[in-house]
Amino acid sequence: MSIKELESTIHALAKKGKGILAADESSATITKRFAAVNTESTEETRRAYRDLLITTPNLNNYIAGVILYEETLSQKTMDGTLFPEKLKALGILPGIKVDKGLVILPNTSDEQVTQGLDGLAERLADYKTKGACFAKWRAVYAISTVTPSKLAIKANAEGLARYAAICQANGIVPIVEPEILIDGDHTIERSAEVSERVLHSVFNALFRYKVKLEYIVLKPSMVINGKKCLNKASAEQVAEATLTILRRTVPAAVPTINFLSGGQTPEEATANLNAMNALSSHLPWNVSYSYARALQEYPMQIWHGDAKNSVAAQQVFLERAKLNSLAAMGQYDGSMETELSIA
Ligand code: 13P
Numbered sequence: 001m002s003i004k005e006l007e008s009t010i011h012a013l014a015k016k017g018k019g020i021l022a023a024d025e026s027s028a029t030i031t032k033r034f035a036a037v038n039t040e041s042t043e044e045t046r047r048a049y050r051d052l053l054i055t056t057p058n059l060n061n062y063i064a065g066v067i068l069y070e071e072t073l074s075q076k077t078m079d080g081t082l083f084p085e086k087l088k089a090l091g092i093l094p095g096i097k098v099d100k101g102l103v104i105l106p107n108t109s110d111e112q113v114t115q116g117l118d119g120l121a122e123r124l125a126d127y128k129t130k131g132a133c134f135a136k137w138r139a140v141y142a143i144s145t146v147t148p149s150k151l152a153i154k155a156n157a158e159g160l161a162r163y164a165a166i167c168q169a170n171g172i173v174p175i176v177e178p179e180i181l182i183d184g185d186h187t188i189e190r191s192a193e194v195s196e197r198v199l200h201s202v203f204n205a206l207f208r209y210k211v212k213l214e215y216i217v218l219k220p221s222m223v224i225n226g227k228k229c230l231n232k233a234s235a236e237q238v239a240e241a242t243l244t245i246l247r248r249t250v251p252a253a254v255p256t257i258n259f260l261s262g263g264q265t266p267e268e269a270t271a272n273l274n275a276m277n278a279l280s281s282h283l284p285w286n287v288s289y290s291y292a293r294a295l296q297e298y299p300m301q302i303w304h305g306d307a308k309n310s311v312a313a314q315q316v317f318l319e320r321a322k323l324n325s326l327a328a329m330g331q332y333d334g335s336m337e338t339e340l341s342i343a
Helices: 003-013 027-036 043-054 083-089 120-129 150-169 188-208 235-249 266-279 293-303 307-327
Strands: 019-023 063-068 093-097 102-104 112-114 134-141 173-180 256-259 286-291
Touching (some): 003 093, 003 173, 043 063, 083 093, 266 307
Parallel strands (some): 063 093
Antiparallel strands (some): 102 112
């Protein structure tokens, strides 16, 4: 393992006021997202859309890294440059989603576990020659009266920790993503209870696998009420509950926590992130974002498959990234939503 490589990658990713763009939707997921804006999903439309995102002028002011999907790693931007090379030239680090998706864990209530460990070291070596500096692996946990079970929590923690150890052994910084789903009618208190158990188990496994916490990015979900819960928590309540659980479970050695948006609206995801950074100027970690939907929803709607909308889509995308950058420093205000502040 080269500590130097890990050090330089984490240093770039953990910069205050910068976040990570998740543009690593699998082909099935992006096809669903495109369908919602009446756009056909082909290799070329996926390429064109992701080209638009990453070549947004001045994006590197707010985005330190972009997580790519395997297909994109070998695609080229309009000027004929491979995506990872283009990102590096723009001062943004390329990363890669490396898990192979979810399968049912037998003997549970249809809970899911993440697969993709077989051959991972070889794949990482290949991704690295193509420019990837960091990776992502996502585990998911659904909340119901009986889930997540101890078995699913343990199995997913093992997967995350083994993946993280393999990444570090290959000079790649792992994004460790335990996502507790927002679906359902659970309260914020129940989300807190589950989050604490899940994160405790993940950090226990990371310890057992000797993962160096100094060189990981934690990408958790926020502690928040389920989408169908009638009692909707305010940004301050989400911030308070999330920080309480993170302080209990995440060692200060972890340099940066970059949240996923998980189905929150773009405005909610920004306001909640801001509330955390506004609550305390002495957090043990950098607290930032690694959003897919909350960054991409508006630009994708504006673009909807038509190149003539690209510039307008880029402008809205940059605006959203800027607002989240401000939120990562506790300097966002809801009134900024109405003014276009990009000069
Ligand atoms: P969302 O921000 O849309 O939740 O996506 C983040 C992500 O990378 C999911 O794996």
